[in-house]
Amino acid sequence: MEIVYLLVPVSVLLALAFLLAYIWSVRGGQLEDLNTPALRMLHDDEPSAERKAVDKIPHR
Amino acid sequence: MTEPAPVCPIPGQRTVCKHCGLALPEQASEFCCSGCKAVYEILHEYGLQNFYRLRERGGAWSTKPVSASHRKFDYLDGTDAHAEFVGEEGGGILRARVFLEGLHCSACVWLLEQLPKIHPGLLELRVNFVRGSAEIVFDSKVTKLSAIAARLSSLGYTPYPIGVNGAEKNVPRADRRLLTQLGVAGFCASNTMLLAIGRYQGLFTGMDSDINSLFAWISMLLSLPVIFFSALPFFRAAWSGLKLGRLHIDLPLSIAIIGGFVPSAFNTIRGAGEIYFDTITALVFLLLAGRWMQRRSLGAALDRSAMLSALAPRTAQRIRGGAVQEVLIEALQPGDIVRLTDGDIVPADGLVHKGTALIDPSLLTGESMPITLGERARVFAGTRSVGSQFELLVERQFAQSRIAEIVNLVHSAAQSKAPIVQLTDKIGAWFVAAVLVLSVVTFVVWLPAGGFTALDRVIALLVVTCPCAVGIATPITLSLAFARAAASGILIKSQDAIDLACQVKSIYLDKTGTLTRGQMHLRAYRVAPAMVSDLALLRSAVQGLEAGSHHPVAAALALGFAGDIEALALRNRTEEAGRGVTAVDQSGTRWTLGSEAFSRTSGVAERGLFSEAELTGQEALTVVSLVRNEKLAAQFLVGDVIRDESPEVVAKLRRMGMELFLVSGDSVLPTRLVGRQLKFPETHVFAEVSPEEKSLLVSRATAQQTTAMVGDGINDAVALKSASLGIGLRGGAEACLRVADVFLAKADLTSLLDFFEGSRRTLGIVRRGLLISIFYNGAGAALAVAGLVGPLVAALVMPISSLTVISLAIMSKSFNVAPLRSNKV
Known part of the structure; x- marks a missing residue:
């Protein structure tokens, strides 16, 4: 059971990383608007120039 | 990219507007109005046709038609406006927030967020769809706020700037702090609980004492951020309550938190006795979650009222050197000339400079009848110009006006208001007393079994009697009530x-606009016996006479008497503000509509159609006469009506x-x-x-x-x-x-009744939650005093009691939700 002495602190540290990520997202204001990002992700970017060129090649 | 097909396509013919998707008026081939055409052209010019595709995919096929806005935004570039609306980001980069009118679907979000691509100097634009606002970051060296506002307006989204230096400024910061506290509490509580489960299992299966003590130490370390960071709001509120000599509801909560932590820490260090870290961290997390919900739902109501006040006009049209300029109301100086048109709110106290003013004073004084004011007459800020166009000579700045005086009175009234004792505070006081007495009793009873045992019993009591229902269920009930109430307006x-x-x-009710509609309505009319057969003609004459008038009486007559009849074609129409209107129809008949005095000047000698007796008791109403070729044709009684x-x-x-x-x-x-x-x-x-x-x-x-x-x-x-x-x-x-x-x-008095009834129901739910928790706490306290409560029982009882009261709170109906409007997304 001695492995617990290593595993518990490691798992707490791992969880701490997630907590820091959460605090970072709160500070950045990501949690202030929970609805608009859901709409925003539906908007495609314009296809890049290369993609357009590839699309123009006729299928064989 | 293909264009979307019209909604109901008729071959070869377009039936809906290419931009807004609403049915086209006759004779129009592509657009319903010039506003829609302009937006359509702008979108195509910049390659933003994707808007139409996205809108279709989002299921919303129609957009509000663009109302051509003639608002000018020059005032946004003045130093006054900058101080009010713009925040500095450094290096000439500025930030501003605006409410946007006309946001309706996800395509709008897309379109607006494309703007930085086509508007040089606009660095970032982020839309908050729920609030209907946008955050704008721009480079003041390249563009101006007014130019961005004009661009938004040209696309059909009228912007209303939000003050950045008011009370709202600190809201996001406080929100973020609470969210961080909540997150930290959640992290610590869940990890502590994980360790606690291991320790509870160890109770039954046996556990290495070194590992047991390691778990206890880690639990204690994980509780530290909760005590010293997450639980601070409770300690602060309890302390400031104590300083005022009041027992705040956060006091028993603080006692439970500290009373659970300090002895548990002591037991951890001495390596014996019971620890309650899992219970107190979970408690703080749940309490904070309740507070967060309540804050969010109150915030939504505050947001909407902030938006309504942002929609109120804050600018006036100043005439200087022959040119009209849009300026902030605060910037007006004595001696300035301001032009006011129909529906404008008078921005400063002053005199009528040119023209005749028809003023509706109801907002300032409660008087229901509009008054007519000639040149040199005094006009007060806060009244509304109705159906008149005039120029105002500013006498006193806005800050010294009658309305500003009233606003100052409001502020001092707010400060002198006596603090009220809240229900939860009353319960808090009762709770503290009961728990403290019980603690002493428990300690004395268990003292013969040893000091540490007695202390353990007292901790168990403090933890198990924590007033969760007050701390969690009450805020949740209230926040749900706020949200439900907001949904019904x-x-x-x-x-x-x-x-x-x-x-x-006792309730004090205002009359004009509260019990009454605050608008003129037709109460009764009588047609001269000789003209009864021509009723249709009279109606169409009234429709024609009142067509161009904004006078409230005109609207009342058009609505109540003329209805939807076609207007009589008239020429030579002349209107005397506040008195009446005269015109001639194609057959040469002369029509006059106006006050009795006005009809007398146009040659009517007959007495009125209503008898003296009929008019007694109706003095509050205005008599309006319709005259046909100097013969009295009809009379109308017009006045404010009760809702x-x-x-x-x-x-x-x-x-x-x-x-x-x-x-x-x-x-x-x-x-x-x-x-x-x-x-x-x-x-x-x-x-x-x-x-x-x-x-x-x-x-x-x-x-x-x-x-x-x-x-x-x-x-x-x-x-x-x-x-x-x-x-x-x-x-x-x-x-x-x-x-x-x-x-x-909703301008509907039934809401008032709904509010009082809903409040009573809400308080009923709160009381029921309290009763249940008193039952739980009573049982828990009895067990604790009997020495039957260990950390395991505490960890079980606390969530069970919380879950019962929370689910009861969520399931009970406080306010009836009658949807105000459906939001098409």
């Missing part, structure tokens, strides 16, 4: 409003045991008339009351009992603040909605 801005609403003994729902609402409120008073700034006759119709006793009707007297009346009553004031105008604002509970009604003045504790967004 009742915006509750103050925490105590629901509690207070249940204590209200359809008022009699029922008033009767029901009385049945709920409340005493109703009518206070109005209007003259005696119309006020008494309304009072009689709504069955107010003579002693309960007050007429010709100035804003200060209104407030005095209300505050005198408030000294003796809980009062509510319901009003819609600036003249009610001070009284709203003097009353225990101020309730503002939609359609009134901005000052009024700022100070109201509760704001009814």
Whole structure:
């Protein structure tokens, strides 16, 4: 059971990383608007120039 | 990229507007209006046609038609405006927030967020769809705020800047702090609980004492951030309550948190005894989650009232050197000339400089009849120009005007208001006393078994009797009630409003705009016997005469008498503001419509069609005469009418045991008339009351009992603040909605009844939750005193009791939700 002495602190540290990520997202204001990002992700970017060129090649 | 097909395509013919998707008027081939055409062209010019595709995919096929806005935004570039609306980011980069009118679907979000690509200097634009606002970051060296505003406006989204330096400025920071505290508490609680589960299992299967103590130490370390960071709001509130000599509800919570932590830490260090880290961290997490919900739902109501006040006009059209300039109201100086058109609110006290003003003073004074003012007559800020165009010579700055005086009174009334004892505070005090007494009893009873054992029992008692229902269920019940109320158009801005609403003994009601519609309506009419056969002609004549007029009486006649009949073709139409209108039709008949005095000047000698007896008691109404070739054709009685729902609402409120008073700034006759119709006793009707007297009346009553004031105008604002509970009604003045504790967004008095009934139901739910938790706590306390509560039982009892009261709170209906409007997304 001695492995617990290593595993518990490691798992707490791992969880701490997630907590820091959460605090970072709160500070950045990501949690202030929970609805608009859901709409925003539906908007495609314009296809890049290369993609357009590839699309123009006729299928064989 | 293909263009979307019209909704109901008829081959070869377009039936809906290419931009907004609404049915086309006849003769139009592509667009319903020039505004839509302009937006369509702009979108194509910049390659933003994707908007139409996205809109279809989002399921919303129609957009509001673009109303051509003629607002000018130059005022946004002045230093006054910058101080108010713009924040510095450094290096000439500025940030501003605006409310946007016309946001309706996800395609709008896309379109607006494309703007930085086509507008040089606009660095970032982020839309908050729910709030209907956008955050703008721009480079002041390249572009100006006015140019961005004009661009938004040209696309059909009218921007309304939001002040950045007001009270709202600190809201995001406080929100973020609470969210961080909540997150930290959640992290620590879940990890502590994980370790606790291991330790509880160890109770049954045996556990290495080294590992046991390691788990205890890690649990303690994980509890430290909760105690020293997450739980701070509770300690602060409890402490500031103590300093004021009051037992705040956070005091028993703080005692439970500290009383659970300190001995547990002590036990951890000495390596014996029981620890409660999992219970107290979970407790803090749940309490914070409850607070967060409550804050969010209150925030939504505050947001909407902030938006309504941002929509109020803050600019005026100043004429200087022949040019018209849009300036902030605060920038007006004595001697400036301001142009006012129909519907404008007068921005400063001054004199009529040119033209005749027709002023509706109801917002400022409560008088229901518009007044006509000639040149050199005095006009007060806060009144509204109706159906007239005139120029105003500013005498006093906005800050020194009558309305600013009233606003200052409001502020001092707010400060002198006595603090109220909240229900939860009362319970908090009771709780603290009970728990402290029980603790002493427990300690004394267990002292013979040893000091540490006695201490352990006391900790168990403190932890298990923690008032979760008050701490968690009450905020959740309240926040759900706030949210449900907001969904049906009742915006509750103050925490105590629901509690207070249940204590209200007397309600002071404003007349104009509150009990009455605040608009002119046709009450009765009589056609001259000789002309009864020509009724249709008379109706169409009235329609023609009133067509171009914005006078409230004109609207009343057009609606109540003419209806949807086609207007008679008229020429030589002349209008005398506030008196009447004259015109000639194609057959040469001369028509006149106006006050009795006006019809007398056009040659009518006959006496009126209504008898003296009929007019007695109706003095509050205006008589309007229609004259056909110097012959009296018809007479109309026009006046403000009582809202359809008022009699029922008033009767029901009385049945709920409340005493109703009518206070109005209007003259005696119309006020008494309304009072009689709504069955107010003579002693309960007050007429010709100035804003200060209104407030005095209300505050005198408030000294003796809980009062509510319901009003819609600036003249009610001070009284709203003097009353225990101020309730503002939609359609009134901005000052009024700022100070109201509760704001009814539907201009419908039934909301008032809904508010009082919903509040009573909500308080019932809160009380039921408290009863259940008293039962739990009583049982828990008995077990703790008997020495049967260990950490395991505490960890089980706490969540079970919390879950019961929370689920009861969520399932109970507080306010009936009648949807205000459906949001198409």
